[in-house]
Structure formats: structure tokens, C-alpha cells
Amino acid sequence: MHNKLIKFLLYTRFSKSHIAVTVLMLVGCCISGILANSVSFMFKPILQYYGVGITVFLLATAILGRGMRVMKSDRDYLLTLPIEKKELALNLYLVQIISFIFTNVVFFGILVSVALAIGGGLSYILLPVDLVALAVLFSSLDVIASVLSKKMKIVLGAFLSLWVLSALWGVPFSLGSIFTEQILYGSIVLLISAILSTVIALKKLSNIEFKVMNDLIRASSSDMEKNRVFNGISRFRAIFSLNFSAVKSSGTFSMKTTLMDRIINILSRPIILSCIFALIYVLLLPQLAAENVNLVVTLHLLPLMFFITSTYQRGLSKERAWLSFTSMDPMLYFRYVSVAKALSWFSIALPFAIANIILMFLGFQTILPIISILITIPCLTIFTLYWGSITNVVQLREEVQMIQTQTNLKQWVTAIPYGVFFFVYVLSLLLPMLGIITAFVLLGVTLFLLCSRYPWRMFVEKLTEQGFV
Amino acid sequence: MDKQRTCIEVNAVSKRFGNTVALKNLSFKIPYGEKFALLGPNGAGKSTTLKLLVGFLNPDLGEVTIGGVTPSSVAARSIMGYLPEDASPYHVLSVRENLEYVGTLRQIENVKETTDSLLDFFDLREYEKAKVGKLSRGTTQKLALALAIIHKPKVLLLDEPLNYLDIPTQEKVITLLTSLSVTSLVSTHIMSVASRLTKNVIMLAKGAVLWEGSIDALKKLGAAEEPIESIVARMMIGAQ
Incomplete structure (x- = not known):
């Protein structure tokens, strides 16, 4: 691992303001969760629906997205540095996971607050872990899907979306079950999915093509x-x-x-x-x-x-x-x-x-x-x-x-x-x-x-x- | 200069961005039909001057007029053609769509015929269906030039118009721009471009006019056989 490289990537991809706002958001969610103890019960069924819905949205974003986030300045400078391509890809992948963790805080912070408010022992421990596992899954799918055809992306996206949605019908072994009463089963499924997808993504990393984010749109509609x-x-x-x-x-x-x-x-x-x-x-x-x-x-x-x-x-x-x-x-x-x-x-x-x-x-x-x-x-x-x-x-x-x-x-x-x-x-x-x-x-x-x-x-x-x- | 014949007038203009003074009591006049070059080192205020003339910015102090009216007026906009540095037309549109879209916004007559003639003149016919995002920088510049003159403007404000163009296209554009009976102000760093496109120079330094006059007069400021670039460089360094 190239320490300087990862520091550089973190420095260029995360503004201090964004980190501060995200941390504040998380703290706000925790405080509101502690304060809103009784009200949270009323919100709980609603937030299950919300959690599942947002997971489908983020999954679709990851699968239909544009692969590794490479900016024009990266192409002009970073990609010309004398660094092994695989190492560069691995570092970008790690940074992408961190980026998805931030995204998850923005979208799912409110669920953490409910977990705190309700004080359900299991969800209290598992939900934060699950949000990190989701970030790993999203990042891996981003890499895996980037080499798939448009049709395969749609098939994969539809399959995973249905799988997540199945939690709402009470299916325990669903990715969406982390937001329902079946959180333990959901967490097990999610962790296995995250590990498997990471293994596949790491294999793909050595052959990944770096494309500047906009190139995909231009190439598909030149x-x-x-x-x-x-x-x-x-x-x-x-x-x-x-x-x-x-x-x-x-x-x-x-x-x-x-x-x-x-x-x-x-x-x-x-x-x-x-x-x-x-x-x-x-x-x-x-x-x-x-x-x-x-x-x-x-x-x-x-x-x-x-x-x-x-x-x-x-x-x-x-x-x-x-x-x-x-x-x-x-x-x-x-x-x-x-x-x-x-x-x-x-x-x-x-x-x-x-x-x-x-x-x-x-x-x-x-x-x-x-x-x-x-x-x-x-x-x-x-x-x-x-x-x-x-x-x-x-x-x-x-x-x-x-x-x-x-x-x-x-x-x-x-x-x-x-x-x-x-x-x-x-x-x-x-x-x-x-x-x-x-x-x-x-x-x-x-x-x-x-x-x-x-x-x-x-x-x-x-x-x-x-x-x- | 006869005031009645003044087309572009910048009168005691100052412009500041935060703590940075971009223009300081800048004044100059350009008569109708004359072609001027705007020279100056980086940060001299050339682009700010052009943006004031196009009406994108308002002066903090002083006054800018085009044909006697404020640049942001509809009357001024209808006679002006503008090419910014590193111009980038609509990336989501094709070359033809860009020309037709801007032609329609400008409400010109015969949009299709004008588009066709510009496609032919700038050798853009083979790219007419291509999106701008896929064009080379030179081809994009040709399109940007075409867009700047699509409405047959009477006043042209051009920032580095020959950037990225190949030599045959440069010659074609020089011939075109010198043949047009327009009032023009061309901002450039390259003295040879200035001398090919214009006969007069306004030299800026630190947001004010350093020197103004004809290119012939500028040459006379140097020693015999001294390249004009050397004279300009000396003047600019002296002003810093």
C-alpha cells in the first residue's frame, strides 16, 4: 500500500467541509434519536420502507454508475505517475468505499438514530456495521458492473433490487432485512455478499480501465x-x-x-x-x-x-x-x-x-x-x-x-x-x-x-x- | 477621435473582485470599423475588459458603451459577436444542433441556410452530427468561431481566436476576419496574430492602459530591426 498515494487521494477527494457536515449530521441523528425515544416507534415501520427504498436506489446508482471515479485532473496527472496500475486501482477502490460510507451516513443516518432511540440491542450493534458493509458492497458492485454490458447491468440491477425489496414481504435472507425485524439474517447475508463481491472486484481491479467520468456519456452518444x-x-x-x-x-x-x-x-x-x-x-x-x-x-x-x-x-x-x-x-x-x-x-x-x-x-x-x-x-x-x-x-x-x-x-x-x-x-x-x-x-x-x-x-x-x- | 463615430467606449472604468483590483480607471475608445488588438501580460485585465464589453459584468465605477448603449441592452447584444478564450459550445448538442440552436436564440433569418454555409466555410460538414464532446480542440474552436459570427455581427470581441487552429484554418480565419467590415477587439498574447488581424493596439498592464496606438507606431519605439515582440516585452516588464 502506497501511504502517500492514499493520503493524496483522500486529500483531493474529501473536502474538510464535507467531512464536517457529515459528522455533524451523524451527531444530529444520534442526538435526535436519544431525544425522540417514544416518537421513534411510530417512525419505525416507515423507516423500514425508507431503508429498503434507499438501498435499491444506491444499488442502482452503483451498478448503472460510471465505475471508478476518475476526474480529468487524475487522468492528466495521477494516471501518469510511475505507480503500478493495480496498486493505483486498489487505492482508488479503498477511497471509493470511504466515499460510500459518507453517502450512507447522509442517507441512512436517520436509521441509526432510530436504532439508538429504540435501543434494540441487536440493531444498535449491527446497523453501523451493516452500513459499512453496504458501502463495501456498493463499491465492489461499482467496479464489477463497470465491465458489464448495459443489458447485464440491468439484469443484475433488477435481480438485486428484487432481492432487497423481498425483505418487505418478510423474506429473512434478503439484503433489505437489515432494516426489518430480521436484522440478524439480513446482516449475515449482507456480510457474505460484501465479502464475495469484494473478492470478485479485487480480481477485476488489475484489468480495470480508467475512464474519466464523462467519457462514458460521450462515448455512448458521440x-x-x-x-x-x-x-x-x-x-x-x-x-x-x-x-x-x-x-x-x-x-x-x-x-x-x-x-x-x-x-x-x-x-x-x-x-x-x-x-x-x-x-x-x-x-x-x-x-x-x-x-x-x-x-x-x-x-x-x-x-x-x-x-x-x-x-x-x-x-x-x-x-x-x-x-x-x-x-x-x-x-x-x-x-x-x-x-x-x-x-x-x-x-x-x-x-x-x-x-x-x-x-x-x-x-x-x-x-x-x-x-x-x-x-x-x-x-x-x-x-x-x-x-x-x-x-x-x-x-x-x-x-x-x-x-x-x-x-x-x-x-x-x-x-x-x-x-x-x-x-x-x-x-x-x-x-x-x-x-x-x-x-x-x-x-x-x-x-x-x-x-x-x-x-x-x-x-x-x-x-x-x-x-x- | 470623433465622439459620434465611437463604437466601443470604456470610460474611467474600475472593477474589483474581492480584494483584487482587476481594472483601475481604464479608458479607451474604438471608432466604428476599426480593428484593435488588446495586449497585456497575464492578469492585466484583458478578459475582464472583454466581459465588461459583452455585458457579463458591470463596472464598479465608470461607464462602458457599445454603439452608444449599455452592453447588456438587447440593442447591443444583437450587434455583438463574442468568442471567449477556450470557448466550449454545448457539449450535449451536435455541431449542427449548436449552430441551429444559437441561430434560433438569436432569431436570425434562414437558420438552415446560414448553418449550411458556416459548416462548409469552416470545413465542419463531416462533423455536423457529432457531439461537441467528441471533437478535437481545433474543430471545437472552428465551431465556436462560427457561432460567434452566425448573426453577422457589427462588433466582434474575440479572445485568442486562432488558438488550436491548424495553419490552413488560421489563414482562412485571418482572411475572413480582416475582410469583414466590423469593429473588432481581439485579445491575444501573440504579437504576430495581433499584427495580422489589426492595425492598432491597446496595451494593458495592471488593469490600466499602458500604451495605445498603431502597430507601426509601436514598431518605431524600438531599435532598428528589433522584433516587435521584444519591444512589447520590454514595455510590459517595465510596467511591472
Whole structure:
């Protein structure tokens, strides 16, 4: 093991701010768990659903992800160092495990708090161990899946997802059982899976190809089968076409496509995926948590809101301000872009709104989730863009992405609106009228922002000062 | 210079980023139809000047006008063409899509015909369906140049326009830019590029104008046979 190398990797991949925020988050979860002793029992069934759901999400991210996180600066400098490729790969793999541990704290910290609150001896000991084992499993799957074809990735992802979900039907030997009463069986299965996957991953490491994170997208879609036609349409339609991503996703325009590729491409469109998940949701939810439907949906929306907040910078990195801002009034441009992105998220979330309306007719109290989906999510998309401008957090430029653990304190600030709205939303479970009022206040604020000139003018200047233009 | 004929005017402009002073009481004027080069060492304020002229930044003090109006106005934007250093068009779009998209945003007439003529002029036809992310740096620069002139601008603001281009394309672009009846300001580090593209020079140092005049006048500042690069280097070092 090359000590200097691993120190260098840790230093370049983890910002001090990110470590501090994650530790604070964990401490906060522990304190809230100790304080919220009695309430936690009410949350327990909900968090089982949440734990299983997030595990499926992270598994899919690891399997469908882009393999070892290699940045452009790594390719230019790190990969040219006189170090054995296998050793380099091993160090990157270890760092990736640490990175997943941080991710697990962010997503599963709340479960640790419940384990503490309930004080169930076994879960108290096993859950932290399980979260580390999950990080090892995710990292190994990341490496293993990187050499698989797209079809094999989907088969592997579907198999593992079903296996995790089976815990909700009471299957004890499931990866998801670590979040249920069957935690002991779940932990045994998870540890065996982590060890096996690590053995396979270590074998693959010697032959792994280092690809800069974005190369995969570019390689899979370098030539377009059919160019989009912007000729003869209005400016708004052109911007909308470029920014409305509900029916399109990266890498779906490959020239050489088989029938199976086309089917996969159609199924991988966000709006189709959303319809499938909404259908599963409407079928499963009444059986899983009939009495706590609002809480389930709230926890379900949590990652979605987090996703909107944390990914807007990536969306901005695809912008080309030197072209768009000189082509038309930047304020008007951003107004169009914001509306297109908001409508995009609205369309992706719409199947869930329909699913909740169906549940409402079946007698469930789903009015809050419906309002949240129809108003809060699109408004939050626009508000987050504005918030990012006044807090001056944009750091990304062109296609060179950052690793999540490199985020600095300022970038974490973008999560504040998400946190505030989520907090109010959880409060509104006790006072539903508060939820409705909050949603309409957000709608009003968003409409005001869209109509104002000053915020967007300032946004342009901030982006320029940051070197974005 | 006749004020009425002034196209680009920078009047007593200061700009600061935090504690760093980027521009300090900067003033210069460029008449309609004239071509100027903006020279200066690293950190002299060339890029900041261009960003102020394009309207991306507002001056802390002073005033910037293009054709008598503020650069961020629609009127100024419609006549300006801008090429930043290391320009990068939309990576998610193909070459043709980039041209059509920007043409549509600019509301130019005959988007398709203009796109086709630019594809042919810059030898981009074979890459028209390729995504920008897969292009070489030189081909990307050709596309960026095409995007900067797609709307037939009257004012061109170019930052290192010949970067990455092969020699035949450089010659083609020099011929094109010198033949256009536009007002232009070209920021560059390379004196030979400046002298091929323009007849006049504005030299910046530490955010202020160090020297301004024609290239012929600049040559006369040195000894006989002294290369112009040597004269410029001497002036820049003297200013530091």
C-alpha cells in the first residue's frame, strides 16, 4: 500500500467541509434519536420502507454508475505517475468505499438514530456495521458492473433490487432485512455478499480501465442518429427542447442500436421509469403502511427533493453562458430555462401525483403529497436555482464534474431551502393546513422571482465572476 | 477621435473582485470599423475588459458603451459577436444542433441556410452530427468561431481566436476576419496574430492602459530591426 498515494487521494477527494457536515449530521441523528425515544416507534415501520427504498436506489446508482471515479485532473496527472496500475486501482477502490460510507451516513443516518432511540440491542450493534458493509458492497458492485454490458447491468440491477425489496414481504435472507425485524439474517447475508463481491472486484481491479467520468456519456452518444431540428421554431421552444429532460436522457442517441437497445432506451426515459415506480407505489403502499401514508410519502419525497437541490449545479455545468447570454436577454433566457426545468421535474413527478389521487379515492389521506408534488417540487427547482445565485456556489465549469465528497460548505448551503421546506412539510403532518399554506407561499415566492429582473441580472454577474462564462 | 463615430467606449472604468483590483480607471475608445488588438501580460485585465464589453459584468465605477448603449441592452447584444478564450459550445448538442440552436436564440433569418454555409466555410460538414464532446480542440474552436459570427455581427470581441487552429484554418480565419467590415477587439498574447488581424493596439498592464496606438507606431519605439515582440516585452516588464 502506497501511504502517500492514499493520503493524496483522500486529500483531493474529501473536502474538510464535507467531512464536517457529515459528522455533524451523524451527531444530529444520534442526538435526535436519544431525544425522540417514544416518537421513534411510530417512525419505525416507515423507516423500514425508507431503508429498503434507499438501498435499491444506491444499488442502482452503483451498478448503472460510471465505475471508478476518475476526474480529468487524475487522468492528466495521477494516471501518469510511475505507480503500478493495480496498486493505483486498489487505492482508488479503498477511497471509493470511504466515499460510500459518507453517502450512507447522509442517507441512512436517520436509521441509526432510530436504532439508538429504540435501543434494540441487536440493531444498535449491527446497523453501523451493516452500513459499512453496504458501502463495501456498493463499491465492489461499482467496479464489477463497470465491465458489464448495459443489458447485464440491468439484469443484475433488477435481480438485486428484487432481492432487497423481498425483505418487505418478510423474506429473512434478503439484503433489505437489515432494516426489518430480521436484522440478524439480513446482516449475515449482507456480510457474505460484501465479502464475495469484494473478492470478485479485487480480481477485476488489475484489468480495470480508467475512464474519466464523462467519457462514458460521450462515448455512448458521440454521433446522433437524428439531429434535433431547431430551425424554424421559436426561442422558447428551442430552449424547452434542450432543457426538458423528462422524455430524454443522456446516451440515448447512439447510432448503432439493436431492438433491445431501443427498448432499454425507451424504458430508461425518466418519465417511463417514473410511471413504473408510481404503479409499484400505488400497488404496494396500501399494504405496507396504510396508517402512515403521509409519512411514507414524505420520506419518499426526501431523496427526490435532495436530488433536485444537489444536481442543479450539474445542470448548470451544461449551460454555455457565453452563447446564451449574448444571444438574448440573460434574464429571459434563465426564465425560460427555469420554467423548462420545473416542467421537466413536474412531468417526472406527475405519475406519483396521479398515484396519490387514486389512493385518495381509495380512502387514504394523500392531499399533502399531491400538493407537494404538484406545487412544491417544480417551485423548489426554480427557487434552488435562485438560491444558488445569491449564495454564489457555482463552481462547476464545462463537463469536468466534481465528486460529491468534494463539495464545500458553500455548496452545502444550497441544501438549506430543501431543509427548510422539508422541515415545514414534516410539521404540516401535524397541521395539514400549514403544509397547504407553505406550498402556496412557495408558489407566490417563485412567481415573484420569475417576474423580477434583479435576481437574474445578479445571477449572470455572479456566474461571470466565478469564471463560469 | 470623433465622439459620434465611437463604437466601443470604456470610460474611467474600475472593477474589483474581492480584494483584487482587476481594472483601475481604464479608458479607451474604438471608432466604428476599426480593428484593435488588446495586449497585456497575464492578469492585466484583458478578459475582464472583454466581459465588461459583452455585458457579463458591470463596472464598479465608470461607464462602458457599445454603439452608444449599455452592453447588456438587447440593442447591443444583437450587434455583438463574442468568442471567449477556450470557448466550449454545448457539449450535449451536435455541431449542427449548436449552430441551429444559437441561430434560433438569436432569431436570425434562414437558420438552415446560414448553418449550411458556416459548416462548409469552416470545413465542419463531416462533423455536423457529432457531439461537441467528441471533437478535437481545433474543430471545437472552428465551431465556436462560427457561432460567434452566425448573426453577422457589427462588433466582434474575440479572445485568442486562432488558438488550436491548424495553419490552413488560421489563414482562412485571418482572411475572413480582416475582410469583414466590423469593429473588432481581439485579445491575444501573440504579437504576430495581433499584427495580422489589426492595425492598432491597446496595451494593458495592471488593469490600466499602458500604451495605445498603431502597430507601426509601436514598431518605431524600438531599435532598428528589433522584433516587435521584444519591444512589447520590454514595455510590459517595465510596467511591472
